């Protein structure tokens with residue numbers, strides 16, 4: 429059957445987009461499908477946020493999975509969710525309320541029934557339509573329009589010194605976002621745990637582990653720890669900063685602007701306070717330093733300064749590999765003869781369109797949408813841009829609504 433819209437990847441972005449296409453664009457649900465190699469919607473989100481034991485989102489309540497910005501706030505009110513589930517002056521929702529709302533929304537709008545389980549292999553074109561081959565030779569999908577939102581979870585960043593140990597099954601090393609993380613953590617009884625990283629995920633995971641293993645956890649970070657409320661300045665949600673990106677025609681410069689705008693390896697002040705409290709109690713130690721190698725036989729982490737840290741479990745909270753494309757994206761770019769940016773991703777226009785009827789959302793949209801592209805709100809802005817085709821080319825005034833800082837909250 430020929431679909432009108434095929435979404436590849438049913439995580440935060442794919443799920444939001446499927447709901448948006450149904451609700452706002454009026455796409456017929458029989459003509460819409462979401463392909464994902466995982467059975468459940470939001471599988472990566474649920475697993476990763478659970479791994480870091482995050483209590484509150486970093487983003488505000490307006491950034492939720494329904495089509496209206498106020499949906500989560502209204503849902504919380506209607507369901508008597510306690511006020512404490514909205515945190516700080518930025519109204520950051522608790523993970524519990526965000527997830528309950530998202531799962532209820534998926535259920536209410538029967539979004540799971542749109543899912544087809546399979547891994548996308550390569551996109552090609554047949555006449556005006558796209559053909560998608562999957563890992564199942566019997567499953568080939570055809571669609572007039574395709575949105576790629578495969579995220580970045582399949583490409584974890586593993587430092588060069590850790591690659592060999594990671595290949596050895598028995599070595600006590602695991603990436604925080606590896607699906608085996610929780611199980612492996614349970615095997616550490618009284619041992620020393622070292623977490624590598626200085627960003628919000630590393631700190632939250634370190635705090636959570638130090639509650640279970642007080643005095644046994646070290647957070648090892650390469651750069652001084654930094655506090656920022658958000659992972660980028662909120663001006664990136666408005667045309668104020670986005671127009672700067674648009675005016676920059678050179679895509680290498682654009683990439684530099686996006687990288688520079690991101691507050692990498694930072695965390696908000698509430699997490700900083702929790703960290704200070706854990707340090708004061710001696711539950712956790714922080715160490716500024718760089719690893720030279722991990723001796724997984726002796727359970728020793730050797731630092732460049734010559735120091736050795738005992739380490740019975742090494743947790744890599746090193747995030748995702750930057751700017752790496754998946755085989756699916758690379759092979760599809762080749763098959764469709766798409767123009768590539770200098771960083772190797774499909775070149776896209778204002779509507780996030782790599783070719784007629786072929787769109788992207790998430791990290792692949794970063795050179796148009798800036799650092800917020802990968803966040804929850806990035807899916808919302810992507811949906812508006814994609815559905816804007818054929819209408820005015822002017823920046824959508826709704827983007828201003830996301831400028832939630834000073835103007836809205838005082």
Ligand SMILES: Cc1cc2nc3c(=O)[nH]c(=O)nc-3n(C[C@H](O)[C@H](O)[C@H](O)COP(=O)(O)OP(=O)(O)OC[C@H]3O[C@@H](n4cnc5c(N)ncnc54)[C@H](O)[C@@H]3O)c2cc1C
Nearest residue numbers: 437439440441464465472485486487547548578579803804
């Ligand atoms: C711990 C953590 C906390 C975060 N907190 C926030 C926050 O508070 N606020 C915020 O705005 N953002 C936050 N983010 C950032 C971002 O919102 C999430 O990473 C979000 O999950 C990204 O959504 P996504 O759809 O792009 O990717 P994912 O959720 O990873 O979904 C991608 C989907 O594509 C599927 N897929 C991949 N390749 C293929 C293929 N070839 N074929 C078929 N399916 C495929 C995967 O199975 C997956 O289901 C956080 C991220 C992390 C890791």
